[in-house]
Amino acid sequence: MANKPKVATCSLAGCFGCHMSLLDIDDRILKLVELVEFDRSPINDIKRIEGRCAIGIIEGGCCTEDNVHVLEHFREHCDVLVSTGDCATMGGIPALRNTIPLRECLEEAYLKGPSVYNPSGRLPGDPEIPLMLDKVYPCHEVVKIDYHLPGCPPSADAIWETLVALLSGKPLSLPYGLIKYD
Amino acid sequence: MTDNASVSRQVCGNFGNDKGRLMDILIGVQAQAGCIAPEALDEIAKSLSMNRVEVESAATFYAFFSDKMRGRFVIRLCNDVIDQLQGADRVAAAFRAELGIEFGQTTADGLFSLAYTPCIGMSDQAPAVLINDRVVTKVSTDMVREIVQTLRTGKSLEHLKLTLGDGNNSHPLVRAMVNNNLRERGAVVFAPYTPGVALQRALSEQPVEIIKIIKASRLRGRGGAGFPTGMKWEFTRAAPGERKFVVCNADEGEPGTFKDRVILTEAPGLVFEGMTIAGYAVGASEGIVYLRGEYAYLLAYLEDVLAKRRAAGLLGRDILGKAGFKFDIRIQLGAGAYVCGEETALLSSCEGKAGNPKTRPPFPAQKGYLDMPTVINNVETHCAAARIVENGPSWFASMGTKASSGTKVFSVSGDCAQPGVYEIPFGITVQELLARVGATDTIAVQVGGASGRMIGPSEFGRQFCFDQLATGGSVMVFGKGRDPLAIAHGFMDFFVEESCGYCTPCRVGTRLLRERLGRFLEGRAEAADLDYLEKTSKVVKNASRCGLGQTAPNPILSTLQSFRSEYERCIKKNGTVFLPSFDPGKAVAVAAGIAGRASEHFGTKKGGVKA
Ligand SMILES: Cc1cc2nc3c(=O)[nH]c(=O)nc-3n(C[C@H](O)[C@H](O)[C@H](O)COP(=O)(O)O)c2cc1C
Ligand code: SF4
Ligand code: SF4
Ligand code: FES
Numbered sequence: 083m084a085n086k087p088k089v090a091t092c093s094l095a096g097c098f099g100c101h102m103s104l105l106d107i108d109d110r111i112l113k114l115v116e117l118v119e120f121d122r123s124p125i126n127d128i129k130r131i132e133g134r135c136a137i138g139i140i141e142g143g144c145c146t147e148d149n150v151h152v153l154e155h156f157r158e159h160c161d162v163l164v165s166t167g168d169c170a171t172m173g174g175i176p177a178l179r180n181t182i183p184l185r186e187c188l189e190e191a192y193l194k195g196p197s198v199y200n201p202s203g204r205l206p207g208d209p210e211i212p213l214m215l216d217k218v219y220p221c222h223e224v225v226k227i228d229y230h231l232p233g234c235p236p237s238a239d240a241i242w243e244t245l246v247a248l249l250s251g252k253p254l255s256l257p258y259g260l261i262k263y264d
Numbered sequence: 265m266t267d268n269a270s271v272s273r274q275v276c277g278n279f280g281n282d283k284g285r286l287m288d289i290l291i292g293v294q295a296q297a298g299c300i301a302p303e304a305l306d307e308i309a310k311s312l313s314m315n316r317v318e319v320e321s322a323a324t325f326y327a328f329f330s331d332k333m334r335g336r337f338v339i340r341l342c343n344d345v346i347d348q349l350q351g352a353d354r355v356a357a358a359f360r361a362e363l364g365i366e367f368g369q370t371t372a373d374g375l376f377s378l379a380y381t382p383c384i385g386m387s388d389q390a391p392a393v394l395i396n397d398r399v400v401t402k403v404s405t406d407m408v409r410e411i412v413q414t415l416r417t418g419k420s421l422e423h424l425k426l427t428l429g430d431g432n433n434s435h436p437l438v439r440a441m442v443n444n445n446l447r448e449r450g451a452v453v454f455a456p457y458t459p460g461v462a463l464q465r466a467l468s469e470q471p472v473e474i475i476k477i478i479k480a481s482r483l484r485g486r487g488g489a490g491f492p493t494g495m496k497w498e499f500t501r502a503a504p505g506e507r508k509f510v511v512c513n514a515d516e517g518e519p520g521t522f523k524d525r526v527i528l529t530e531a532p533g534l535v536f537e538g539m540t541i542a543g544y545a546v547g548a549s550e551g552i553v554y555l556r557g558e559y560a561y562l563l564a565y566l567e568d569v570l571a572k573r574r575a576a577g578l579l580g581r582d583i584l585g586k587a588g589f590k591f592d593i594r595i596q597l598g599a600g601a602y603v604c605g606e607e608t609a610l611l612s613s614c615e616g617k618a619g620n621p622k623t624r625p626p627f628p629a630q631k632g633y634l635d636m637p638t639v640i641n642n643v644e645t646h647c648a649a650a651r652i653v654e655n656g657p658s659w660f661a662s663m664g665t666k667a668s669s670g671t672k673v674f675s676v677s678g679d680c681a682q683p684g685v686y687e688i689p690f691g692i693t694v695q696e697l698l699a700r701v702g703a704t705d706t707i708a709v710q711v712g713g714a715s716g717r718m719i720g721p722s723e724f725g726r727q728f729c730f731d732q733l734a735t736g737g738s739v740m741v742f743g744k745g746r747d748p749l750a751i752a753h754g755f756m757d758f759f760v761e762e763s764c765g766y767c768t769p770c771r772v773g774t775r776l777l778r779e780r781l782g783r784f785l786e787g788r789a790e791a792a793d794l795d796y797l798e799k800t801s802k803v804v805k806n807a808s809r810c811g812l813g814q815t816a817p818n819p820i821l822s823t824l825q826s827f828r829s830e831y832e833r834c835i836k837k838n839g840t841v842f843l844p845s846f847d848p849g850k851a852v853a854v855a856a857g858i859a860g861r862a863s864e865h866f867g868t869k870k871g872g873v874k875a
Contacts, residue, residue, distance in 0.1 A: 147848070147851075147852045147855075147863050147864060147865050147866060148864070148865075150848050150851070150865070150866070151864075151865045151866075154840075154841055154842065157841040158841055183854075184854045184855060184858070185854065185858060188858065205858055205859070207858075207859040207860060207861065209861060209864070212864065213852045213855035213856055213859060213863050213864070214852075214855045215851040215852060215855070216850075216851050216852075216853070216854045216855070217851075219846070219851070223843065223845070223846060224842060224843065224846045224848075225841050225842060225843060225846075226792070226841075226843065
């Protein structure tokens, strides 16, 4: 099928747990592949979005300039963006550093921490390493986000229901059990 | 350093170790020891047989209490909207420079502390500061230098030579630099008063008749909410309870409201007479005036008026010879908390607790002070009630409009030639009032204080009354060149500061709203932020527990209505997919500095432009 809608996914400052949860839809992945074509995604290792995408699934918030760059790219090429998981929607665990100034974080990690071995006494500055942002931003503080899917990670069923609803244009029903986390 | 524990023990003793008087005990310890230290909390808890945490909860609630030593002179500068327009920032800078400390700090010699405070009820003579319980008005930068030098050398407030204000402000027991600026006296509150006349008339009727008279006058509460006073008294009279109370709400914390201060200065007898009549009508024999801590300079004077009334047989037992009718009044000082003007928070505070609002119902008329039926009325309402009994309900109802009878005492501040207090019958239009106060080129009027509404010229033809433009008295005038959104932002600062923090929608919502409004002022807003402001305002309004949270979004909701184009003018389109509130260049700047190289994607060029 040539004009199947495209879906792209990415993991920004996340742990890939949300992607694992996506894979947890098990055999429904076959149905999904029938419904959509995967554009850029860690699943197929395509790095840049190749065509217009219907849906972009974002895992993780923005911790580095590269995260922002990827998110910008997604916003430019996807009709609908879904912030998936607590990192994307709220910053999650990475955002724990937000109360500490960036320089202090880096010094603790690379210079002063009790287990640090760093004879050069320098903070890493290799151009290969993307610069960190002053703090971790949830995605909706960077670009417009269309939907937020909570959970750490959201369950496979929740992700599945969301994708099906978006693709079929039907109203989404997420029973309480699917978005209840305590 | 004074020994906190022994001071605490002694102060508790002075109040008979009564935990119901915790508020006065804390005020006493703070005044005598200079702070309420951890040892003081232990000692107070022991003396009053309370849990320490209960004492701590009250001690940490009020702005005027502190757990660390403060300077001998605590200087509190009002930084509310009106003062800001009148140059409070310059005054703040002068204090900083003169003392070499920031706000929130104390000088090394232990003499001075600097703090900000919301409206201290002097908006018609701004900028104003409180130095301990002394008020200094119309402060200039020159005065700052003089004040600091005098206090530094003299080390006593007595050395401050302040020009005394008009009327009773220069009474020997007041001696304050405050001015009444009483520009118009009406027929009700500021008419000549002879002690006892209204009370005599009241005592010649049956209590239920008094309630009928108040109902017939159609008097509604003057504190803001406008509840029919006669009905409130009737409920309290009908409610079962072995003791009943009459409370006068003199907390007057709504920014821009200062009419109760002038009433208490010029007509305190009338206020007490109204309370006594209320006591007779509902069957109460105890009254409490809740006087905001900022007005502590009036305390000795008011106590003296009470003493004279006792001596004249207007308070105490068998009042005016009426066998069996007794009534007396005590004054409860507050300690710097706007929310304590809310009636249930006020009662919590009178009971010696943190000023947290209670859930209503039950209403105070059923379960108020000490869970007993309680009438709470504003200062001005008590005055009006006394006059109605004196002159008859139809006399009163013939003034004002049908639904809003009588006069209203307005306190007008801001951009006008004659700010001050005006007693005028209800029904006057904004336009007419603006003309009387000498306001020209007015672009906006804030009606009812921070919790009220901001209106633009298209509404200046409307009337002040309960069903059009309701106000507890505050009218703030803003002239040409003022920015309505910046003013609204100032009011949001006030609510963020004064939320008691009990419920999340109010505690968090006020911050979210202020931050989002800030985006408009900083040119970082997008169109969707308008929708966000509206939705979040609704949540805060509907989900907050007390009137503070329920009205806190009003500065935003009313400017969205009256000054929408101002918001729209601030909306930014930046030509990228980034939100205007996100600046990638700024977000990477710190790391770029540390790494000593430019960002790969968001270099030195403007945010959002790819390198
Ligand atoms: C946050 C808040 C602050 C208030 N402050 C005052 C006040 O300073 N003075 C006052 O009379 N009423 C104030 N009120 C209204 C009181 O809760 C109450 O309605 C009023 O004292 C009743 O008296 P009235 O019927 O004579 O107006 C406030 C209400 C809220 C919600
Ligand atoms: S939300 Fe949880 S599972 Fe998803 S990326 Fe964050 S930490 Fe991992
Ligand atoms: S609405 Fe605000 S002030 Fe009122 S109880 Fe809740 S947090 Fe406290
Ligand atoms: S005293 Fe500053 S606004 Fe009222």
